[in-house]
Amino acid sequence: MLELHQHALRLRADPSRVVVRPFHIAWQAHGGAPSRTERLVREVLEMSPGQARAELEAVLKDFEARHWQTRRVFMTRYEEIEGLLGLDGSQIGDEKRQLIGAYFCHEYSYAAAALMNPSAVPHYDQSGMPAGSLRMLMSLRAVGEGHISSVAFREGIITDKGDMTLAPEPPFATAADAHEDEEHVPEGPVTVYRHRDSTLSGTVIFPITRAQSNGLEDLRLCHFLHDDGCHEWIGTYTAYNGSQIQSELLRTRDWRAFDLVPMTGSAARNKGMALFPRKVDGRYMMLGRQDGENIFLHSSDSITHWEGGELLITPRYPWELVQMGNCGPPIEIDEGWLMLTHGVGAMRKYSIGAALLDKNDPSKVIGRTKEPILAAADQDREGYVPNVVYTCGAIRHGDTLFIPYGVADSSVAFAFVPIRSLLALM
Incomplete structure (x- = not known):
């Protein structure tokens, strides 16, 4: 036996086990992907400092406690987008950079x-x-x-x-x-x-x-x-x-x-x-x-x-x-x-x-x-x-x-x- x-x-x-993943907008699209990425970044850059701060605070309220080093993740994701579009990060404040990163992330269970x-x-x-x-x-x-x-x-x-x-x-x-x-x-x-x-x-x-x-x-x-x-x-x-x-x-x-x-x-x-x-x-x-x-x-x-x-x-x-x-x-x-x-x-x-x-x-x-x-x-x-x-x-x-x-x-x-x-x- x-x-x-x-x-x-x-x-x-x-x-309840969730991760933050890169949201590859170009991979989701069926055409016009580069302009879509550029448009989204431009929308954030055109926000006033106060509006960008409020939008980022709303995102962090929803997600910061659910993920590890959320702000760093957003910033890392921003840096990838910066390299893609050739942005000058020195001319963009931290809050807008983090917010841009957040728009190119998503949560997945x-x-x-x-x-x-x-x-x-x-x-x-x-x-x-x-x-x-x-x-x-x-x-x-x-x-x-x-x-x-x-x-x-x-x-x-x-x-x-x-x-x-x-x-x-x-x-x-x-x-x-x-x-x-x-x-x-x-x-x-x-x-x-x-x-x-x-x-x-x-x-x-x-x-x-x-x-x-x-x-x-x-x-x-x-x-x-x-x-x-x-x-x-x-x-x-x-x-x-x-x-x-x-x-x-x-x-x-x-x-x-x-x-x-x-x-x-x-x-x-x-x-x-x-x-x-x-x-x-x-x-x-x-x-x-x-x-x-x-x-x-x-x-x-x-x-x-x-x-x-x-x-x-x-x-x-x-x-x-x-x-x-x-x-x-x-x-x-x-x-x-x-x-x-x-x-x-x-x-x-x-x-x-x-x-x-x-x-x-x-x-x-x-x-x-x-x-x-x-x-x-x-x-x-x-x-x-x-x-x-x-x-x-x-x-x-x-x-x-x-x-x-x-x-x-x-x-x-x-x-x-x-x-x-x-x-x-x-």
Whole structure:
């Protein structure tokens, strides 16, 4: 029998979590964008000092207590507009500059609808950790206004005794932003930057490019070891524009700058790709589900280009007959590559299982669980999409697997599973 400990903590959607985001008027418009920006700035510049002061005070009354360093955010946003229009800031008072910045910002509730589909990796800072404890970093899919998905983060500590403590969320969240041309929607690779004074637990990454416009979905993080011994945190995610999807990479070495990089090739036009945390036999390896039904294994000489794929695992047991997919990057253990899977059965009920792949040749399946290790039941049934349990990545900590998982596309729960107990089911 599987030994599984479910932690009591649940994370849920919270409409009170709001951020100030740049309001790119040019991106909202369908024509005449530069003149619209110039007109708005001119309107503020033509206000009398008293009127500008009153308008700014009204804005601050509504929003200053809801956000962190609001005046500085407005001033930073003004500076971006100043650079765009070639304004002479020395001739404009602070109040008008802040007011201009406010007109080019907006408030967004990034997790009002749902919080789900987490992945976890070891934190980049393990200093001060006592024996048996691991600091971890978790990504979350946050769904807000317009059902647009963004990436949020939480930091915490897990222990080998099945305990978990999450770092408190800061009272204010901040949006990572791209330093891009104000008048054009970025395309292709783009870099976004965490605010210099923001913690990771208070940082949100929103869609930036046109291909991402309706969401960054289901980030699958891994701690990647390069051939030269350097480490990088890389996550695959689905970019969605409302009608088409493509797989992209989030890459960071310092958790300050995040590269969002589209992948190319036939395999990258599908959802649910998951990167192995190192090369195998000299090649990058990826799990995928390009037919929407089975799990495939991909290999490539380029981390950003993926073609073809080899059929790896097909549905076999009743709880997975509708379709299968991976639940995040494989985890390297002594016995091989431990891969969490998801299966869909009757009444579209989701379950989580596992498989073991050969360490030197991941195309060889050593074993797989006949029964799920987690399934939608009792309180895990109800939510925005009922009967779903889903994870985008677990962590090995000693002899235990820590699994954060989404519940009914509505909340996030946590489980600890002894690896020996999991292998015994195969």
